[in-house]
Amino acid sequence: MAGRRRWSTEEILDAAADLLRTGDAESFSVRRLAAALGTDSSSLYRHFRNKTELLRSLADRILVAALDGYRPEGDWKQRITTLALRLREAFGEQPQVASIWGRYASGGAGSRLAMEEVLQALRSSGLPDERIPACYHRIVVLLSALIAAEAGIGGITSEEYDQGMEQFRVAVLGADPDRFPALAHFARDIRPLGVDRQAAFEEILAAHLAQIETEIQAGTP
Template sequence: MAGRRRWATEEILDAAAELLRTSDADTFSVRKLAAVLGTDSSSLYRHFRSKTELLRAVADRVLLAAVDGYRAEGDWKLRITALALRMRDAFGGQPQLAEVWGRYASSGTGSRLVMEEVLRALRDSGLPDEEIPLRYHRLAILIAALIASEAGAATVTPEEREQGMELFRVAVLGADPERFPSLAHFARDVRPLGVDRAAAFEEILAAQLTRIEAEAHAARPPA
């Protein structure tokens, strides 16, 4: 009798990414993945020691795709912005994986390439070395949160989106002006969270980079 097929690591990751397109990190399991591949869980644990390690590897491939073809061009702010937008687009094509990345992060080559470029750009900003790890950490949290939020919105069905918009209109436009005076005042101009997210992403990121630029300027010794 022929033995079970031996799956290569990349084939396992391909199957895991496809399974995550129709599920999420909570319902995903190594057992389900093994069933898709027609094998047993123990054969997959030869490649990955745990579910978390497998999920991190899947997310890391998205980061690798984001940095593929990236060129460090322009000043440090343009470089970080370009890289963040490439990451947003990469996870936008696989929105379920954005949740995985936001929760489990990554420690693979893709992650290290992103970290290297962001840290290098922050050094070019003029920040003192002792300030860079903290600024990097805050920037990483911001970018991960923005990407996960935007990707999460992309998984909403048209029916769910329309239902949410209707509930928003009822809640906001119908707000009691005595109990919610500010909300009633701005009701016609307040936008739902699902609207104009791309522009909001860039604006929020730009504000953070401007803050870092101001800190770098303040840290420079007087001429």
């Protein structure tokens, strides 16, 4: 009788990514993954101690891919912006994993590469060393929140998107001007969350980096 196939770590992560494309991190389980691979859970636990470790590895693999071929260029703001856009693009291809990155800090090679680049960029900015950890933390919180929010929009089906747009039109364009005067006034200019996401991403990040730059120029926190 032929022995059961041994799956490599990369093959397991590939299968996990495929499974997540049809679901989310909450419904994902090692048992479901094992069933998709035609094996039992115990064989997967030889590679990963638990579901959290597996999901962390999956998120970290996306970070590694995002940083593949990356070379620091420009000033500190350009470096952080370029890195941020690479992360946005990488997680945009697997939106179900974006929330995992924000929830489970991976601590793997990809995470260390991203951390190192942000910290190096901040060191080159002129910030005093004692301010860098706090600024780093705020940048990472901002990026993970923005990327996870985009993933929530990017992961919806076309039917869900159409339903959301219809609800948006009713809520905004149909707002009662007596009850919601400001909303009625700006209704024609208010855009749905899914519109111009990259521009909004870049503007929010640029505003945060500009705030750090103002701190550097002032020489005070």
